Amino acid sequence: MEFGEPVNVPVAASAELKEWKLRAEILEVGFKGPIKVSRGKALISAPHWKKGEDVNDVWTDARKMGLPQEAGYSKKAAAMLIEGAAGSVKDVEVKIHVLEAENVSGEGDLLGRLGDLEITAKIPLGAGEHTVTAQLKKLPEKISWYRSSIAWEVSFAEPGGCIVLGGTDVEVFFIPAVPIIPFTSHVWAEALRFLCNRIGVVGLKTPKEVCEKIARYCHTGHGLEYDTLQGAPHYGDPNAREFQLNDYMKGEDPECCCYDQASAVQVFAAALGVNSQWLFLNPFGFIHTTNLVGVGACNNPFYRSNGSDKVVLPRDPKRTSFGNHAFVGMNSKILDACAGPQVGTETLQEYIDSSIDPDPALYPMIGERPGMASDIAVFPPVTSLV
Template identity: 30%
Template structure:
């Protein structure tokens, strides 16, 4: 006879898909109707679920079995604390089972919990049956941005220790304020103080003809990879350089989990001018003399690492070399100061300040910008010739999509010989230090693929500073796209860059460096970022020479034959709610070639549920048909040279 207690737990309706993909075989957790998230026949399997609210409440359905018929009460506890109200559950005399919808307890959005839940099934007489189950459920803002519905929310985002886990136990009740403060205090990020280069978004300063509704992509999984690690982080001290664009888009995405994205905008201000003293994300005065004069590490000189600028965060107000912001990005939140007031835009800035939502945007300029006219009469920098004004603030809709990294689960060291990944790994494995698993994803422009490596050099002495080196390899579809990206980066360097050649440049000498170069035959552009080493220092030159050697070798072997595909063609039409299978049988010419992929479906008509690869390198995809109409499916396979293979299908989805 089956044991008494909980048989299954079901989410009656889901808000959106949850996807697990970073460094793993891709799995999507979603159903168009109810979804069983735990069953005693699969007791160790946990299926995460984002619950759809009903009248502001979040329910799960629990099916139980009891020793005899009668009136029972069920309550769930996690770590000894109730997560449900005591709920009546009648037990039928024939089946000795009963089902009840149970309200989950929560105090603030967003919330989620996961772990072992103890269920007490109590009979009116006092007899008690206990069952332990596993559960992982989330309650989020509704509505969510469309990209979460189309692609799914990365499970790693919901499991972030510094954000979601910390929020769960925080005494704070304002999610927006909490996110801004946690971002600002995140020790893994620091402001990039030599040129303001971005890392986690493709946003570029608009031209006069640019649309304010232009797509803004957030590389949320690259950020998660840097913060949490593709697998397990080897350290907790590595810092990543960010600029205001990065911080704004990450804040926008995080805030949208607990506050409706319809109340959020991104704001771009140009010109900006000189910064009133404020704190900068991740930055502290390091010089003991400067720190004694500036114990709170306020900054009015944000590019103090740049050539010619004072080398302290806080310099003389009228210092002729004081640096300024050319432009700035932050988040706007529409809210009312009181229930009787109209909604107004308030500033959220986790980069400089920070601003946590108490400052109205109309007051931003006079509060945050040094407006003294005498500073701008003889400006030390051309981009500080005019201070910003309220009329210069341009609102954007917000983040339009996420750049998703989807890698097949493979051994990092097991790559095809003489490919980019193999040559780079071979070049650096004998140099000491630690090379992390690469992030492979869609690039910062629509026609590129990128591989990002983070390298921590070996410290040769105790006096050596901790260093983080980031290598980005961008492969483009055309020489034009590659050279346009190169020129864009060259313009961003502001002052005239140091030129090794017409295709190899570095930012001027400063704390932290940037090297950019490309190889025309390969259509590959490389950037090397350092936290400490200058752009023309011996370490930077040595790392750049190593990469040049890799690319020179790749030029000689790049025409190596790629494996061909035999395609298991999907059906021409399926009913809504059905699975759309696609199979790719890889010819065994070079095992282990395809390293990752991306999958895009038009209009959210279908959802990628699973992607896997077997021991013979055969690849299978499963899509769930969601909307009646034509589903245009595009799959892009990525190889170890950042080469791509495009595959397209059209499937008609019917209502029955």
């Protein structure tokens, strides 16, 4: 980056009127805190910007995900916690090189501006390299995503002046909690970008807001269609607790099932530190007419298997049912990105009542019956991402 240039060149207010000279440059910038971020599944280490390194990330998968390929992404993306989150810190480590200091001494005030954020620190004005722990004056209060250049300057009171140091390109996410399984070791920068851009979580804060947004997007905004032939998983093995997140974000397979959708909701929420449960109801039963993902109004989810229609009469012999069904629970409310969508407004029993057709005439086999709350099983969270 360029050396500092004076904004103005005052002279010392003394009898000798000595001119001052100060030249400096930023060498490194690193965001502190408990969140580890990865890119291409490789852990990113601080600093998040370093002089001489090209951090511009031309993300080739972005277009497949419906995102711009070049949009200020960084190979060294960072993530911090929002204001009030447990474990949040405001520390930003900055290494500065004072190249020349003439008739300037003591400490100066370092200021970095990143959008509406300000980063401040006191720095020594003596020649040499100095590493300081700067502070964000105020953390964002809601989920935020910054991908821009921090504009730096140094000012000083004696003899009085200011120089600009140029910019350092960064990408920083501010999220409401430390990511959880499957992101305990590191959260994917790609997943955070997808959440911020495609799903639209920027400006949200609470788990309820986040989960509602995710469930609505996965159901309505992602463009997948329910597998009405077999209802088979298309994005990983639910029994192995595996999910093909990268393929899901790209929509590599146009079809999905309830297992895929439950995994997607839980994994995206986990990237923002929101805890949820992967729930499995077996048996489930015949469904009331609902908005089935990518299909629309439907009470006959496997109509392609027998050449019938999406919506049939309640006791039509060709009417098909869900043998079982997966969905997500969060704070005792239900999220379902397969049918509905359900966005956290109903309890489990309310969800069962609104989703399953209880007509006994539909369950003629001995022992066959619709699902009940007592049948619910809680599966471990997705642990393997591919």
